[in-house]
Amino acid sequence: GKTFKVAVLPGDGIGPEVMAEALRVLDAVESKYAVKFERTHANVGGAGIDLEGKALPETTVNICKASDAILFGSVGGPKWESLPPDEQPERGALLPLRKIFGLYANLRPAIIFPSLTGASSLKEEVIAGGFNVLVIRELTGGIYFSQPKGIDGVGRDRVGVDTMRYSVPEIERITHVAFQAARKRGKKVCSIDKANVLSTSVLWREVVIGIAKEYPDVELTHMYVDNAAMQLVKWPKQFDVILCENMFGDILSDEAAMLTGSLGMLPSASLAEGTFGMYEPSGGSAPDIAGQGIANPIAQILSMGMMLKFSFAMVDAADAIDNAVAKVLDQGYRTRDIYQNKPGEKLVNTKEMGAAIIAAL
Amino acid sequence: GKTFKVAVLPGDGIGPEVMAEALRVLDAVESKYAVKFERTHANVGGAGIDLEGKALPETTVNICKASDAILFGSVGGPKWESLPPDEQPERGALLPLRKIFGLYANLRPAIIFPSLTGASSLKEEVIAGGFNVLVIRELTGGIYFSQPKGIDGVGRDRVGVDTMRYSVPEIERITHVAFQAARKRGKKVCSIDKANVLSTSVLWREVVIGIAKEYPDVELTHMYVDNAAMQLVKWPKQFDVILCENMFGDILSDEAAMLTGSLGMLPSASLAEGTFGMYEPSGGSAPDIAGQGIANPIAQILSMGMMLKFSFAMVDAADAIDNAVAKVLDQGYRTRDIYQNKPGEKLVNTKEMGAAIIAAL
Ligand SMILES: CC(C)[C@H](C(=O)O)[C@@H](O)C(=O)O
Ligand SMILES: CC(C)[C@H](C(=O)O)[C@@H](O)C(=O)O
DSSP: OEEEEEEEEEESTTHHHHHHHHHHHHHHHHHHTTEEEEEEEOOOTHHHHHHHSSSSOHHHHHHHHTSSEEEEEEOOOGGGTTSOGGGSHHHHHHHHHHHHTTOOEEEEEEEOOGGGGGGSSBOHHHHTTOOEEEEEEEOSSGGGTEEEEEEESSGGGOEEEEEEEEEHHHHHHHHHHHHHHHHTTTSEEEEEEOTTTOHHHHHHHHHHHHHHTTOTTSEEEEEEHHHHHHHHHHOGGGOSEEEEOHHHHHHHHHHHHHHHTOGGGOEEEEEOSSSOEEEEESSOOOGGGTTTTOSOOHHHHHHHHHHHHHTTOOHHHHHHHHHHHHHHHHTTEEOGGGOOOOTTOEEOOHHHHHHHHHHHO | OEEEEEEEEEESTTHHHHHHHHHHHHHHHHHHTTEEEEEEEOOOTHHHHHHHSSSSOHHHHHHHHTSSEEEEEEOOOGGGTTSOGGGSHHHHHHHHHHHHTTOOEEEEEEEOOGGGGGGSSBOHHHHTTOOEEEEEEEOSSGGGTEEEEEEESSGGGOEEEEEEEEEHHHHHHHHHHHHHHHHTTTSEEEEEEOTTTOHHHHHHHHHHHHHHTTOTTSEEEEEEHHHHHHHHHHOGGGOSEEEEOHHHHHHHHHHHHHHHTOGGGOEEEEEOSSSOEEEEESSOOOGGGTTTTOSOOHHHHHHHHHHHHHTTOOHHHHHHHHHHHHHHHHTTEEOGGGOOOOTTOEEOOHHHHHHHHHHHO
16 A cells, blocks of 8 residues: 655644544545555644744644645634734745745635535525535735835835736646646636736736637636626626636635635645645634534545545545535534534534544545 | 816716716706706717727816716726727726826725615525625725736746835825724724735735724724625625725625625715715626616716715715615615515616606605
């Protein structure tokens, strides 16, 4: 059997609790498939700050470098909120990790699980039968990382500047990711831009149109970002794969995730060229419920499943995890965040949910 | 009585039809209050392109310059969609108008009219009793207008660049608009930024905090733009005034407007320093229903009401218009876009809706 090296970064809040369940599911995968996962734990986020002085300690970077993939929990909490923004757990850990490891492709599925449609704030008639949108966000370019960026001058003469820059190759590679993903799903890509205002968007649209020619089986449409923010609310089912630059993807992927009503259920993957990737739940560290053993581990478990699929090419195992999650939901297992007090529902805690998923595997 | 000069720019699609009703209501205002409105019509958008060769002809600019306010219809349509982006009706007319007239403060109310809650794609329990959010968007700065902006290089070496820049005075003046508006409403300002990533946002937040000290009666909170896109969906009632830079405001104001389900009902104002302003419906030119006399004129009429309030200090007349609209809705008058086939509803066309509002005045 093969051996894969996984850097395990549980982080803060509910991170360690839900990570523990994901790792138990990983044990179950090991015993079912001929594979070993060598895990090395490292500190990140608030835990990194408290124990090693910064959100992304050197040791952690080195452990990640020596690994085949990063399984990331979640970071942040009130304790570190008064730090300068770029030292805070989220920004201070995530942005450097993305840059150091070239994690240019962020995949964020926004899925309504049919048994959980009630949790969405959208009307039943809008989401009947669920929806399944995959937001693909460029993650290492654009206004997040381009120079110049900063504040110049003093007092009332200060001026703040950020730069949004995209090169053709940067747009090409993320576009390929979107079309390849669409090919395996609904065969539609909707590319988001603001080509009526932004030069980067004019280039973006041109390059996307060029790449699309290599995928004649996939339908390409374009939508302005403001309209996309509307259309997601109006009729999310119109979308299959949504392709965005970094900042638009940040906004729209969160909007889409919230529309599902199941934020605590959604995984994400951030992929580099090759097979390296980082996998993390879409939701936050939920400090308000940390330490109580009641958090929902599903997003973390599904993120681990994405790791199996994208970094280790274990598509069967990944599918098995997805199916196991769907099964326990159908069986009525609910952590508190998704409990609706309906007949057939069984309220469970973090460990019980993990155990149910392992049993269903 | 006073005389005010109004530049009337009906534009394309349903623009001229709904503008006709707004002007009939303006007649009614004239006959009720001691005031005259001298109106000069001018071409804009597709009509400008077709009749004078560009989306914003010189004549139109001069007519606007000679006026006290601009009443704007809506622009755009399939006929002009293959033009280069910056010649198209929307961009080619709106962006220069904003810049030439210094329309730095965009006010976009997102209101659910209690009688129309059914039109929202949000669940009844989320919007019960309606909601009333005012998005205040900075409209002449940021990534829309800052330099450098453009595409350099050739072929695969091309690089697109946009610049987001804000100075302290630019942030100060829009912040004052937000706090002054909040004072007259729910006394809360939520300032949107991305201070964990953008330098402009760090400056934005600092300046907003400084200005807030002058308004101790108004509560200030801050929210990252990605979180705001989620919170709007989750619980729109948490917001009173939302303060945004240009691009974030473009996205969030459209999302908020769509959440109401009454896009065709929402007015907007774009204000310069002093009393000059431009007033236009939030919705588009709806080319699919143009010429049929069935469009909803309410957004145009409410936009005219905002003109009375902000440019002509006719607060009573503006309130009377708002009340007249609420009244006809309560009476069951519905254009096709808001008709839900419920008992008590009367399906009317554009002219009948205008007449009903005049009757209710
Ligand atoms: C924490 C922040 C820097 C980050 C981002 O904006 O990318 C977060 O919002 C995300 O989407 O992962
Ligand atoms: C047409 C476009 C340039 C414009 C904008 O982005 O400002 C529009 O979306 C708006 O919100 O008025």
